[in-house]
Amino acid sequence: MRWLRRHYGAHPIHLLLMLACFSVAGYALTRIHAQGGISRIVLWFAAVLILHDLIGWPLYTWADRTLLRLSSRPRPDRPASVPWINHVRVPVFLSGVLLLISFPLVLRLSAADYASLSGTSESGYFGHWLLVTGLFFAISAAVYALRLLKIRLRPHPSEPSPKLLGRPTAGS
Numbered sequence: 001m002r003w004l005r006r007h008y009g010a011h012p013i014h015l016l017l018m019l020a021c022f023s024v025a026g027y028a029l030t031r032i033h034a035q036g037g038i039s040r041i042v043l044w045f046a047a048v049l050i051l052h053d054l055i056g057w058p059l060y061t062w063a064d065r066t067l068l069r070l071s072s073r074p075r076p077d078r079p080a081s082v083p084w085i086n087h088v089r090v091p092v093f094l095s096g097v098l099l100l101i102s103f104p105l106v107l108r109l110s111a112a113d114y115a116s117l118s119g120t121s122e123s124g125y126f127g128h129w130l131l132v133t134g135l136f137f138a139i140s141a142a143v144y145a146l147r148l149l150k151i152r153l154r155p156h157p158s159e160p161s162p163k164l165l166g167r168p169t170a171g172s
Contacts, residue, residue: 064089082151087144091136098132 004012032038071085104110105125 082144082147084144087140091133091140094136095129095133099129102129 001012004015008015029038032041067085067088071083099106102125105122106129108122108126110122
C-alpha cells in the first residue's frame, strides 16, 4: 500500500475512481462510435479549440483587463467606494455559462433534432436566456446598490460619533 501511494502519489481509492471514470468515458466513446458520431465529436473538439482558445480566451481576457483598468482608476472627485468590477463579472460569467450549456437551443441550431425528441419547439429559449441574463444583472445591480447604501449610511471616520458629542442616541 505504501509503495503504491509513494509511486502513484495519491490514495489508492483515487486510482480506483480514476479507472472507473475512464471506463465510463471509454464505454460512452464506444457507444458514440457504434452510432457513427465519432467524427462529429472530433469536429466539435476542434471547433472548441479554435473558437475558445484562439478567439474567445484572448477576447474576454482583453475585455476583463479593460474593465479592471477602468475600475481601478482613481477618481479624485469621489472617495473610495464599493468596487463595481465583480458586479459586472459575475452576471457575465453566469450568463456565459448558461449560454454555453444551452447554445444549440438558444441559437436554434438543433430545431429538427429537438422537435423530434421532445415534441416541442425551441422558440422560447432565446427570450428565456435574455430574461435570465437580465435577472442576473438586476440582482447584481441591487446588491451593488445595497452595498453603496450601506457605505453611505455608515458615519465617516472624520465625523465624531453622537456619543462623543454628548448627544443622546436612539437607544438612550
